[in-house]
Structure formats: structure tokens, C-alpha cells
Amino acid sequence: MPRQITSFSNDTVKRIRGLRDKKVRKAEGMFLAEGLRIIAEARDCGVLPIVIAYATQPGGPHPLAQEIIAEAEARGADIIETTPDILSKMSGKDNPQAILGVYRQPDTALSAIDRSSSPLWLVAQSLRDPGNIGTILRTGDATAAGGLILIDDHADPFSVEAVRASMGAIFTQKVATVRWDEFVAWLREGPGQLVGTSLNTTSDYLDARYEQPCFLLVGNESQGLPAEYEAECDLLVKMPMLGRADSLNAAVACAVMAYQIRASWRNN
Incomplete structure (x- = not known):
């Protein structure tokens, strides 16, 4: 089951937002991807996020998003349901996509x-x-x-x-x-x-x-x-x-x- 985040001061919110900074991405070895299309492309390549955050909306997430969320959760991903405003804070955008994922950076050697x-x-x-x-x-x-x-x-x-x-x-x-x-x-x-x-x-x-x-x-x-x-x-x-x-x-x-x-x- 997804965990609910309703506070802007939540540590996970701060950590995900921090991934917009290059130094943080490098230190954490992770990066952000926004939007269902990109997250679906990753899934089709066999790559699932380690964190998924999505905004609460009537009827729940898009059916494709629900599939990916279920697959990621089965692999141990952290699933977060939150408000559009908090998702905006995570992404750093005023009009964020309805879903974002956190991924491990691949080997770039x-x-x-x-x-x-x-x-x-x-x-x-x-x-x-x-x-x-x-x-x-x-x-x-x-x-x-x-x-x-x-x-x-x-x-x-x-x-x-x-x-x-x-x-x-x-x-x-x-x-x-x-x-x-x-x-x-x-x-x-x-x-x-x-x-x-x-x-x-x-x-x-x-x-x-x-x-x-x-x-x-x-x-x-x-x-x-x-x-x-x-x-x-x-x-x-x-x-x-x-x-x-x-x-x-x-x-x-x-x-x-x-x-x-x-x-x-x-x-x-």
C-alpha cells in the first residue's frame, strides 16, 4: 500500500527535491524522471524506480501508472501518494506531471x-x-x-x-x-x-x-x-x-x- 505524505517538511520530500541538485544526485547515485511516458519507457527497458510519488486524483492513477506502481512495489519500491502541491515541491515545477520516479544512476564508466x-x-x-x-x-x-x-x-x-x-x-x-x-x-x-x-x-x-x-x-x-x-x-x-x-x-x-x-x- 502507498504511504501518505501530507507535509511539506517531510524528509522524503526534501530528499527527492534535493535530487534536482547535481551534487546531491552524484552523492546519492540517483536521479529523477517525471511523467508517465518516461516512466513507462523505463519499465519497457526493464528499469523500475526505487521510489514512485504520485498525486491523489479522482479515480486513482492512470491504469498504466497503476501497473507500474504494482510492479515497482513488488520489487520493494517506496510508493508515495501525496498532494499536487507537495508533488510540485518534489519536482520543483509549478505544473508537475502526475507521477515521478526516482532511479539509480547507471554505470557511466x-x-x-x-x-x-x-x-x-x-x-x-x-x-x-x-x-x-x-x-x-x-x-x-x-x-x-x-x-x-x-x-x-x-x-x-x-x-x-x-x-x-x-x-x-x-x-x-x-x-x-x-x-x-x-x-x-x-x-x-x-x-x-x-x-x-x-x-x-x-x-x-x-x-x-x-x-x-x-x-x-x-x-x-x-x-x-x-x-x-x-x-x-x-x-x-x-x-x-x-x-x-x-x-x-x-x-x-x-x-x-x-x-x-x-x-x-x-x-x-
Whole structure:
């Protein structure tokens, strides 16, 4: 049976709200996911929350939510029924979803990546926008990439904003975080073509030959890839800018490239 929480000062409320802070997420090894769609996606991937909180409403939770709550409770999850106002405090949003889950963070070590499990991997260097990280994860899911490798300093892929933007792909995609030198050393230990997006090349992205496994590297939103990172790439490609814009958003560029790489393999 769910336990009722009716006080804003409840310790569980404070603990869940604390997960909006990166330091707390790291210390606790947990993160928040909001909304039935994302929680259902996680369940379909075999991942259930360790805490579920939902707002009291006429007729009870949505039937799908009831299924997930029952499964999670059977696995020992803490099930909390509370008011919309307290759920809002937990989520930090004025208009929260009717349900949220607390999940354990997966292993983000590069050693957990099996490059042979997919022909396509997405790699991003120093992304600062959690929305871009979530969107790239969603692109990875859409293109059946193996996952996302985040290089150097970056926004937290387990922030509420990134998880929300991923639309559940945080549960379908592997995520690794690593410094550049470590990534390069790991990459060169096995097969893998490193493809960078850059304006400093004449190689058109439509004409390039992409090998498998392909590691698609996009740079920081404002600076792009550092010169030494470009030099390490096996291939640099350029997407022509036909209008006044001088570049694409990092997440958009990643999506265009991922689909082109997939299309090039289909046509060969």
C-alpha cells in the first residue's frame, strides 16, 4: 500500500527535491524522471524506480501508472501518494506531471561500453545545455545508436531537464562520461572510425564514406571542436550552410549526421 505524505517538511520530500541538485544526485547515485511516458519507457527497458510519488486524483492513477506502481512495489519500491502541491515541491515545477520516479544512476564508466553492440555511437564534447544532451539521447534511440559518450566538462545527463528532453531515451541508451585523452586511448584499442563535424574541411557530409563502428563527434555549442580534437579524427565532414546561419545547433547537427550515416550504409 502507498504511504501518505501530507507535509511539506517531510524528509522524503526534501530528499527527492534535493535530487534536482547535481551534487546531491552524484552523492546519492540517483536521479529523477517525471511523467508517465518516461516512466513507462523505463519499465519497457526493464528499469523500475526505487521510489514512485504520485498525486491523489479522482479515480486513482492512470491504469498504466497503476501497473507500474504494482510492479515497482513488488520489487520493494517506496510508493508515495501525496498532494499536487507537495508533488510540485518534489519536482520543483509549478505544473508537475502526475507521477515521478526516482532511479539509480547507471554505470557511466567507458569500460561499460561494448563497441561491438552497435555500428553507431554518438560522442559530444563539452556540451553545456542539458536540453541538447537529452535531444541527442533521443536521436541516438531513433537511429539505434549504442549510446552517448560525453567528453570533458559537460551538463549532467541525469538532470531533470536532460531526462525530460530525452523522452525516455536515457533508459534505452548507454551513457559514458570521460576525459578526451582517456576516450582516444580507449577508441584506438579497437575498431572504430572517429568522424568529426567541422567547418574546417571541404569534405561534404553527403559524399563521405562512413565505416562501422562509427563514432560521431560533435563539439561544444558555441566553440565547436578544438583543433587538436579535429586532428585526431579519422574523417572531418562539413554540412554546408546555405542561408545566413553559420552553423547548426549541436543537437540538430548530430541528428542530421546520424541519419546520413545510417542512410549511407543502407544505400551501399
